[in-house]
């Protein structure tokens with residue numbers, strides 16, 4: 001990860017354009033880029049019609065796209081040095097490939113969005129979003145492809161449609177039973193705001209983030225990577241679905257009391273308790289942001305982390321170490337912290353006073369290094385704009 005004080009590097013979109021020209025000897029017809037995300041609060045509730053509060057972050061993925069030559073389609077992941085070739089239009093590839101995980105994200109979006117009218121396609125992907133850090137690098141690639149493809153085909157592209165196509169790609173081609181949060185925030189992000197997303201009707205409500213003079217968000221990557229298709233995520237989702245079928249209704253509408261009326265395992269009860277309380281925490285976090293009450297917001301983040309650790313059981317010791325250290329720094333400029341995203345690895349977010357950011361970062365890094373023998377990477381992020389076409 002880069003630190004905010006490093007010299008400015010070329011954007012993912014610029015790199016995509018240059019690499020496309022070099023690889024295919026022509027200008028791309030379209031270039032689009034979309035951001036990664038962090039979730040401020042509202043974890044593991046999007047797939048039960050809950051409420052989430054993510055924001056889009058500075059690092060972006062970009063796609064350059066142009067017509068294929070000689071009846072061939074070529075997909076290039078520039079940063080991974082991967083190139084996959086197909087004869088004809090990509091829509092002719094009907095099944096995901098076990099050997100080309102990267103290409104499955106792209107094929108999935110192409111299929112979900114209705115293809116390319118049999119036209120072969122050259123595609124080149126670049127990204128500044130670290131892979132496996134829990135910052136939704138895949139969703140960013142899928143959303144930017146959706147936008148580039150829509151422009152290429154002359155089709156309209158609203159954020160909700162882009163997000164749904166990306167989610168379908170994850171479900172049908174990548175094999176991740178994810179919710180809609182990651183792709184919707186990547187498509188609809190607003191500079192300076194988090195978005196309260198109601199995952200029942202997909203209504204988006206911007207909630208202003210604190211000004212950079214009041215607080216900044218620091219991401220610390222545990223360096224532990226975990227694929228959401230590995231099983232732990234689906235297992236949590238199954239628990240929630242089992243409880244919902246016993247309740248005969250959504251966890252979104254359930255109360256803690258209603259859980260005592262149904263026969264469910266202790267483990268499912270703990271997971272459902274997390275979901276019910278997490279939805280309430282999102283609304284409390286929105287109220288704290290609106291009131292400018294950062295100490296209260298910080299406590300809500302810490303509560304959310306404890307719940308993910310003890311009830312939902314998706315945290316790991318490395319993330320707990322980062323969050324516990326941050327919690328000890330309350331009163332010294334850190335308001336609160338929590339793991340962000342699906343868990344089992346990935347990153348934590350820390351809400352910090354700007355004047356204390358460097359000290360907090362150093363303390364967290366040193367504590368982590370003393371235990372795990374390596375320094376975690378970290379970066380300061382701001383709430384950024386979602387997908388865009390790059391002129």
Ligand code: GLA
Nearest residue numbers: 043044178179180181341342
């Ligand atoms: C992953 C999924 C999201 C969401 C989070 C947990 O990021 O892709 O849909 O479920 O985990 O909140």
